[in-house]
Amino acid sequence: MCELLGMSANxxxxxxxxxxxxxxxxxxxxxxxxxxxxxxxxGKGLRVFHDPEPGVESKIAxxxxxxxxxxxxxxxxxxxxxxxxxxxxxxxxxxxxxWGSYWTFAHNGQFxxxxxxxxxxxxxxxxxxxEFAFCWLLGKLKKKFHSPPKKETELFQxxxxxxxxLHQKGVSNLLLSDSKNLYTFCSTKLxxxxxxxxxxxxxxxDADLSVDFRKVTTPGDIVxxxxxxxxxxxxxxxxxxxxxxxxxxxxxxxxxxx
Amino acid sequence: MCELLGMSANxxxxxxxxxxxxxxxxxxxxxxxxxxxxxxxxGKGLRVFHDPEPGVESKIAxxxxxxxxxxxxxxxxxxxxxxxxxxxxxxxxxxxxxWGSYWTFAHNGQFxxxxxxxxxxxxxxxxxxxEFAFCWLLGKLKKKFHSPPKKETELFQxxxxxxxxLHQKGVSNLLLSDSKNLYTFCSTKLxxxxxxxxxxxxxxxDADLSVDFRKVTTPGDIVxxxxxxxxxxxxxxxxxxxxxxxxxxxxxxxxxxx
Numbered sequence: 117m118c119e120l121l122g123m124s125a126n127x128x129x130x131x132x133x134x135x136x137x138x139x140x141x142x143x144x145x146x147x148x149x150x151x152x153x154x155x156x157x158x159g160k161g162l163r164v165f166h167d168p169e170p171g172v173e174s175k176i177a178x179x180x181x182x183x184x185x186x187x188x189x190x191x192x193x194x195x196x197x198x199x200x201x202x203x204x205x206x207x208x209x210x211x212x213x214x215w216g217s218y219w220t221f222a223h224n225g226q227f228x229x230x231x232x233x234x235x236x237x238x239x240x241x242x243x244x245x246x247e248f249a250f251c252w253l254l255g256k257l258k259k260k261f262h263s264p265p266k267k268e269t270e271l272f273q274x275x276x277x278x279x280x281x282l283h284q285k286g287v288s289n290l291l292l293s294d295s296k297n298l299y300t301f302c303s304t305k306l307x308x309x310x311x312x313x314x315x316x317x318x319x320x321x322d323a324d325l326s327v328d329f330r331k332v333t334t335p336g337d338i339v340x341x342x343x344x345x346x347x348x349x350x351x352x353x354x355x356x357x358x359x360x361x362x363x364x365x366x367x368x369x370x371x372x373x374x
Numbered sequence: 375m376c377e378l379l380g381m382s383a384n385x386x387x388x389x390x391x392x393x394x395x396x397x398x399x400x401x402x403x404x405x406x407x408x409x410x411x412x413x414x415x416x417g418k419g420l421r422v423f424h425d426p427e428p429g430v431e432s433k434i435a436x437x438x439x440x441x442x443x444x445x446x447x448x449x450x451x452x453x454x455x456x457x458x459x460x461x462x463x464x465x466x467x468x469x470x471x472x473w474g475s476y477w478t479f480a481h482n483g484q485f486x487x488x489x490x491x492x493x494x495x496x497x498x499x500x501x502x503x504x505e506f507a508f509c510w511l512l513g514k515l516k517k518k519f520h521s522p523p524k525k526e527t528e529l530f531q532x533x534x535x536x537x538x539x540l541h542q543k544g545v546s547n548l549l550l551s552d553s554k555n556l557y558t559f560c561s562t563k564l565x566x567x568x569x570x571x572x573x574x575x576x577x578x579x580d581a582d583l584s585v586d587f588r589k590v591t592t593p594g595d596i597v598x599x600x601x602x603x604x605x606x607x608x609x610x611x612x613x614x615x616x617x618x619x620x621x622x623x624x625x626x627x628x629x630x631x632x
Binding site for chain 2: 164215
C-alpha cells in the first residue's frame with residue numbers, strides 16, 4: 117500500500133508543509149519506503165520529481181521541500197511496493213500527454229486481474245498494476261471521446277464510471293489530473309480539508325511542525341488538500357465514503373457523486 | 375537558438391562535469407537564459423528536471439549538479455526562446471510514451487511552417503515549434519509502423535528520413551532517445567567526443583573546472599558526449615557535417631549516414 121497527497125487551489129500555493137508530513141511516512145512514521153514522486157502543475161506546464169529512494173532519506177525530497185514551487189494542482193505519492201519491483205520506472209505519479217495536456221495519476225491499493233484487460237493507445241513503461249490501470253483508463257476515454265467533450269459533465273461521468281470499474285477490481289484510492297481538474301476516488305480511505313479565510317494554525321501528525329496559515333495566505337485563498345490519511349492533528353478532515361468520486365477545481369468541488 | 379547536450383555510455387555514467395559546462399551558457403558564457411531541462415534514463419525509467427529559470431541561476435540546476443545520478447543516456451537543453459514564450463511547458467526536453475517506452479526530444483534551431491503539418495496521435499502541450507516537430511515525428515512513426523519493426527534498421531532509416539524532412543524546414547539540430555538508443559541529427563552544428571581507455575584529463579571551455587577521467591572510470595567504459603559546441607578545450611571533438619544522422623548505443627555508433 118501507499119500514501120497519496122493531492123492539492124487543488126485557486127491561487128498558486130506552496131505544498132511544502134503537507135509534503136513534509138507525507139515524506140515522513142516514507143520510512144519514518146510509515147513503511148512506504150519504496151520510492152516517492154510528486155507532480156506540480158504550473159498552468160499547463162508540469163514539473164515532476166521521482167525517486168526510488170525512501171522519501172525520508174531522499175536527497176531530492178529534502179531539496180523539493182526547500183523549493184518555493186507554487187502550484188494550483190499537485191499530486192504526490194509515496195510507495196510501498198507490492199506489485200512491480202522498486203524501480204524508477206515504477207514510481208508514481210505516472211504521466212501521459214492526452215488531448216494536448218499532461219495527465220498524471222497516482223494510486224493507493226492493488227488490483228486483481230487488471231492486466232487481462234486490453235489497452236488502447238497508451239502502454240505502460242513499468243510493471244505496476246497502477247500504471248496499467250492509468251493506461252487502461254486513458255485508452256477508454258480516448259476511445260469514447262474523439263476529442264474533449266463540450267459538456268464537461270460527460271467527461272466527469274465517464275471518469276467516474278471507469279474509476280468505479282477499477283474499484284470493482286480491488287483497492288483503488290486514486291488521484292488523477294488533466295492539468296485543469298483534480299479527480300479523486302475513494303475506495304477505502306481518502307480524506308480532505310479545505311482551508312479558507314479565516315485561516316488558522318495547523319500541526320502535522322507525522323513531524324513536529326506547525327504552520328500559521330494566516331501568515332502565508334491572502335483572504336481570497338481556497339486550498340483543498342486530499343490525503344489517504346489526515347496529515348494534521350488539530351483540524352477537521354472530511355473522511356470520504358467508499359465509492360465517493362469528486363472533481364476539484366480551484367479548491368472547490370465542481371462535480372461529485374456524494 | 376539553444377544549446378544541446380547528449381550522452382550515450384556503456385555503463386551508468388555521471389554527466390555532472392559536462393552539465394556544469396553547459397549551464398554556464400544559460401546566462402553566463404552564453405545567452406541561453408530562458409530555461410533548461412535534463413532527462414536521465416535509468417533503464418526504462420526516466421528522471422527529468424525542468425526549470426524556466428536561467429540555467430546559471432537555477433536552484434534546481436545547481437542541485438542536479440550535486441546529485442550522483444548515473445545514466446546510460448542523457449539529453450539536456452538550455453533555451454534561448456525564439457518561438458513560444460518562456461514557460462515551464464515550453465522547456466525541453468519533451469517527453470512522450472510511445473510503444474511502452476519514454477521518448478525524449480530536444481532541438482536547437484527553428485522551423486518554418488512546421489505548424490501547418492497535420493499531427494497524428496501526439497499533440498503538443500506548449501507552443502514551441504520544437505514540441506510540435508517532436509509530436510509530428512512520433513505521429514509519423516506510429517502511422518508507419520504498427521509496432522516496433524523487427525529490423526531495427528527500418529526504424530533508424532525512418533527516423534533519419536523524418537529528421538531530414540525537418541532539416542528542410544529550418545535549422546534542426548536534434549537529440550532524440552527511445553530509452554535504448556540516442557538519435558542525433560546535425561543541421562548546422564553538432565560535435566561529439568568518445569572517451570575510452572586510456573582516459574585523460576579534460577578542461578571545460580565555460581568554467582574553470584577540470585576532471586581527470588582516469589580517477590572516475592574503469593578500463594571498459596565507453597562514454598560519448600554530444601553537444602552543439604565542444605564543451606572542453608583540450609580534447610579533440612569531431613564536428614558533424616550538415617545532414618549527418620547517427621544512432622548511438624552504449625557509447626558507440628550503431629547506425630549512421632556518414
